[in-house]
Amino acid sequence: MIPPLSLLPSGTLHRDVMASIVVFLVAVPLCVGIAVASDVPAELGLVTGIVGGLVVGVLPGSSLQVSGPAAGLTVLVYEAVHTHGPAVLGVVVLSAGILQVALSAMRCGRWFRAISVTVVQGMLAGIGLVLIFGQAYTLADSAAPSGGLEKIGGLPRLVADIVSGGAARSAFAVGTGTVLVLVLWKRMTGRFSRMLPAPLAAVALATAAVAVSGLPVATVEVRGVIESVQPPGLGDFFLLGEVAVLGTVAAFALIASAESLFSAAAVDRMHDGPHTDYNKELMAQGAGNAVCGMFGALPMTAVIVRSTANVQAGACTKLSRVLHGVWLLLFAALLPATLGIIPVAALAGVLVHAGAKLLPVRQLGPLWREYRGEAVILIVTSLAVVVTNMFEGVLLGLLLAVVKTAWETSAVHVVVDDGASPRIGVRMTGSATFLRLPEILDPLEALPHDRPIELDLSGLQHLDHACRTALTGWAQQHNEAGVEPVRVRIPPSASA
Incomplete structure (x- = not known):
């Protein structure tokens, strides 16, 4: 629980407030970009961020990690919406949240620590590749093909469209400029980068450039928070009778849980405060997803980017992550029209950069030299996610990990x-x-x-x-x- 404000030292209160503002500034472009990439209203990304702050933020578990929509589930959300329709999103997210709560009640939280780290890295690398290949088309305001192989095969045509000029070239310039700002921001600004996070700065600069130059690029479609929220109806729950939908529920719950608990382990190493109770954190994540499902919003996980920003900004208690939810709520209520001036290509640039950060480029070389079998599992899992889908790719990775372990232990x-x-x-x-x-x-x-x-x-x-x-x-x-x-x-x- 959050201690009463009167009991917090003035220095602690000040640090939590400032950290919450930093996390809010990081969260806005990511929440909106993930929603747009998932092909759902942009406002639903903000709703998930608000629930992550106001609901998960006050629950026990981890003290400093921040929850919200995650790039790691973008591919799965997109597939679910396009395969089963928008009505399925609320049902799947609500059911996944209930499943997470049930797993927590059975004290299964600690068992997620037994999942092969290599499989998780391969899953995240596969998601990163799918984000890069998919958002490459959005960088040029072009429609992306449906399958992973089709996206790769269509890249030559995309390059030809960009080279030929017109709207595609203008959008691509905005998107690649966003990526460059994200890559160079810390080097250019030093300590100032903590006050103005790179994602917000990149999107703001891209938006200003488009407004000044009048470039013909697509901008975010604004529907309004009330209009975007679509709670699932009673009839929508009959979709749970389909095996494919149940598989999606299981994938949402397991992947979101694993990503959240791996993030918690990483955040615990960043600070000296209380460490995470994994079962309570799983319960909190499940409660948050259940609430998101009731609003028909995006699923949530603990997000390492926002959590890292929270710790580095000097957060001391849970108050920082709760306040970041308050700022998101105020933004959604008072300034929703500002979303309509943001170029879609700029948000695509943010996600391309996020996808690239999911690729374990530096770790792959040492892993190949020291644990070649683990490197093979990582590569196969990531490629399987690209070629098939996230659920089947992860299952293949887990199967390979089990076979490898059985082979090594049967010497x-x-x-x-x-x-x-x-x-x-x-x-x-x-x-x-x-x-x-x-x-x-x-x-x-x-x-x-x-x-x-x-x-x-x-x-x-x-x-x-x-x-x-x-x-x-x-x-x-x-x-x-x-x-x-x-x-x-x-x-x-x-x-x-």
């Missing part, structure tokens, strides 16, 4: 003692699973049939059914041609 060693004794001794150690059958059977089948054999399995920690059956079959074949039956020592502790 088995076969030692053949062909000494002076007439009997050949074969000793196995490690874990004998079906994945290692070739390594087990090849040396056994190469043994001579005219000498007695003793097979010692007492050193095995695990012996699965497939290996037990294969060894029994080999012993029977050897016995039919051998001079003496194979003697097998199977430990009673070896599980089958």
